[in-house]
Amino acid sequence: MTNPDSGLSLRHTQLKSLYKEWVKLCGEGTFPMAADLDPRSLRPWLDHLVVIRIAADGRFVYGYYNPNYAEIFDGDRVGQSLESLPEEQRRLLEAEYRQVQEERLPTSRIYTALFDGEEQSWERLVLPFFTPKGRVEKMLVGAYRLNQ
């Protein structure tokens, strides 16, 4: 079973509360399942969410990509797999999602990059969601800019 007290050190308050929401779904020794999720419960974070589904062939595919992100980053990615990303970005994200899939634990990281010529730092949180048999089938990703 996933241990919700996995020692994540989050900085952004919205990600802290999103993580708490996921921990609540863990209940008493149960897996948070994608089918049990009420989208209304995610309203506070909706503009900052992405859903990654694990396809039958093991690829990571964008199932949901908030339009807010589509504006900030390079357009809508729904239906696309990580293969559509530039190589460096693809490798980084694939390693991150693979880790969550195998370890069945949330993960987070902070990254800094240039967006439209401006250096920005963002914090990402990846939360696993499970099948009834305990396999990770989806990942909910939240990302917030830190230095605003």
Next chain:
Amino acid sequence: MTAGPLSFFRSHIRKDPRRELTQAATVLETEEFNLWCAMNDRPFRLRLVEVDGEQPEWCIEAEPGTANARIVYATGTGSETAAVAVAYGFVAGVEWLEVLQEAEQQEAEEAEAEAFRQAESDEAGDEDTQEAGANGQEST
């Protein structure tokens, strides 16, 4: 105890928020519908589409972002609240169709298996009769 016919349907109906709409004080938004679809393997999303310069209306797009992406249903409204209600109805219809198709397939498979068992049983009966006949001939 054997499972009744409704148990099959109950076991196939996904838990979803639209059943709680009457109890909910909040109204679902299009993006919440889109997120719900993604979390529940429903290959749809709501998109605001403008056709021939008319008022934009919310449409249901199937397999968004793929080479097979297409508009499969126009909700006929530009109201987000109404469109979400229509979209959940659309998905419920798709689910029921899938459940019915699955039930029909299961019934067909069971009927085929029963027919096979019956044919085997008949064949065994014929062999017994022939054997009995052959024994009878030998005895005469």
